[in-house]
Amino acid sequence: MAWIVPEGGTLTQDLAWPPYEAPLKNEVPFGCWTINGLANAGYPYCELMPAIPKLRLSIVRQNQYISVYDTETSREGFNCNGLAILAPTSGRVKEAENSEYNVTLVHPMDADGKYEFLQEWNYLKILGQIFTIRKLDADYDARKVSVYAEHISYQLADAWIFPHDGSKIEGDRPAEVLQDIMTKATYLAAPGHIIYPFEYYSDIETLSPPFSKEVSGDGLTPLEAIIGSGGLCAACSGLLRRDNFYLSINNPMEDSNQNAFNLRVGNNLHGIKRIIDTTTMCTHFTAYDNFGNGISVSYASPLTRQFPHNIVRSKRFTFEQPDWNALVRECFAYFGACCQPIVSYTFDIADGKGNPTFDDIDELYRYRVGDSGTIYDERIGGSFTLRITETETDGITGRTIRFTVGNRRSFTRPSTAPVQIVGNTTVDSALLWIRDKNGVGLIDRNGKYLYQEMSVNG
Numbered sequence: 001m002a003w004i005v006p007e008g009g010t011l012t013q014d015l016a017w018p019p020y021e022a023p024l025k026n027e028v029p030f031g032c033w034t035i036n037g038l039a040n041a042g043y044p045y046c047e048l049m050p051a052i053p054k055l056r057l058s059i060v061r062q063n064q065y066i067s068v069y070d071t072e073t074s075r076e077g078f079n080c081n082g083l084a085i086l087a088p089t090s091g092r093v094k095e096a097e098n099s100e101y102n103v104t105l106v107h108p109m110d111a112d113g114k115y116e117f118l119q120e121w122n123y124l125k126i127l128g129q130i131f132t133i134r135k136l137d138a139d140y141d142a143r144k145v146s147v148y149a150e151h152i153s154y155q156l157a158d159a160w161i162f163p164h165d166g167s168k169i170e171g172d173r174p175a176e177v178l179q180d181i182m183t184k185a186t187y188l189a190a191p192g193h194i195i196y197p198f199e200y201y202s203d204i205e206t207l208s209p210p211f212s213k214e215v216s217g218d219g220l221t222p223l224e225a226i227i228g229s230g231g232l233c234a235a236c237s238g239l240l241r242r243d244n245f246y247l248s249i250n251n252p253m254e255d256s257n258q259n260a261f262n263l264r265v266g267n268n269l270h271g272i273k274r275i276i277d278t279t280t281m282c283t284h285f286t287a288y289d290n291f292g293n294g295i296s297v298s299y300a301s302p303l304t305r306q307f308p309h310n311i312v313r314s315k316r317f318t319f320e321q322p323d324w325n326a327l328v329r330e331c332f333a334y335f336g337a338c339c340q341p342i343v344s345y346t347f348d349i350a351d352g353k354g355n356p357t358f359d360d361i362d363e364l365y366r367y368r369v370g371d372s373g374t375i376y377d378e379r380i381g382g383s384f385t386l387r388i389t390e391t392e393t394d395g396i397t398g399r400t401i402r403f404t405v406g407n408r409r410s411f412t413r414p415s416t417a418p419v420q421i422v423g424n425t426t427v428d429s430a431l432l433w434i435r436d437k438n439g440v441g442l443i444d445r446n447g448k449y450l451y452q453e454m455s456v457n458g
Contacts, residue, residue: 063398066091066105068114069123069130075196075245078123078130084114086124089144091395093126095369097387098227098240101151103131103395109143124149126395130244153242155196156223159185167215169225174202174236174249177211181232184215185222202249204236209319209326211235239370253370260388261373265345273346274377275406282338283307286314287331291322297335313338343384344406345375349399367391367400375405 003013028034030047069082091105107115124131131149138145161184171177178200189195227233233240238249248254288294317330369388376383390404434442434450442450
């Protein structure tokens with residue numbers, strides 16, 4: 001077959017049917033089979049054969065394959081199907097805010113031998129994300145293999161930042177701190193070792209005060225420096241987004257939806273669990289620095305029936321030079337983060353069938369850690385703007401099984417009658433212990449401490 005353009009003619013080809021002398025002037029009889037690109041998805045149909053339903057085609061997206069890859073796979077090698085496409089009987093992907101991101105998977109000992117590729121340090125690709133196999137449990141009686149794998153970003157925990165004399169992780173912006181962490185990370189790679197490079201980003205402009213973390217003790221991993229206690233995420237209130245070899249620390253989380261749901265939680269509903277946690281609560285806090293300065297903050301008077309007595313805590317903050325404003329900021333930031341109980345909600349979608357609350361949830365196009373929305377709980381009489389902090393997803397179907405919304409700190413305990421929930425705590429003033437020029441606190445002749453009231457808001 002060849003396409004031809006004769007001189008002065010139009011495009012044609014030698015095996016084409018000759019063109020009709022005139023188009024159809026009348027409608028096609030109902031007894032004829034008809035092809036109309038605008039009807040029946042372009043497939044043939046006959047109007048006099050109603051028993052044969054017309055095709056109504058829609059795009060059905062295929063679930064992403066679950067594949068396994070060799071431990072020596074290059075970064076570009078994850079774009080194919082790897083060693084094998086797996087057929088697990090179950091798979092769960094769990095992600096928590098600034099915390100765990102892992103997979104548990106169960107695969108039968110199949111006749112094709114795909115399960116034999118499930119080896120320690122090999123990789124799984126589930127829902128588009130890569131995970132390193134860290135634990136295997138082969139049950140030869142049940143003919144199955146259970147696997148635990150961690151997100152590829154956890155390979156940042158395989159490197160080490162050594163505690164050299166005076167070694168610090170520093171930066172005025174989170175992006176600078178990330179760069180310092182990656183620069184100081186030591187992998188000690190031998191010939192043939194594969195070290196995956198990670199890209200990183202942060203849209204948080206400044207850190208006040210600038211980040212400075214001394215590398216003491218035995219040292220620490222780069223991942224610990226990012227999401228560990230006193231790490232970068234805690235210092236800048238950033239949320240870690242992990243997408244294979246890409247990391248970002250933003251607030252709000254990168255690519256998150258800040259209006260993802262609007263739910264009203266009532267009474268006698270199944271599939272929903274509310275948790276109120278006071279284990280990290282503090283009602284009287286003292287901050288002091290390495291120059292002898294200190295400041296305390298607490299509630300001026302106990303809130304009725306909210307707590308039986310003060311929960312007292314203190315913390316030492318280290319600065320390169322005396323900075324009273326920075327100490328005040330650190331003090332009230334800590335107190336604001338710990339001065340009320342934590343409230344969170346867990347939504348179990350599988351247990352929530354028939355629950356009208358889940359009608360709204362089913363309309364969401366995704367449930368992703370970092371997305372935010374509004375919840376109204378009539379049992380404690382208030383509305384919350386909460387963030388999804390944990391999800392559990394079926395790795396085979398991609399459907400979310402359950403997710404946790406929270407954590408938000410708020411007083412919820414009623415007094416003799418329901419009370420309105422306290423919103424974001426604000427402090428207008430504080431009592432400061434007066435010190436002399438040597439930093440020694442002053443007392444009067446009766447042994448009473450001398451205080452001066454200070455306006456926190458200037």
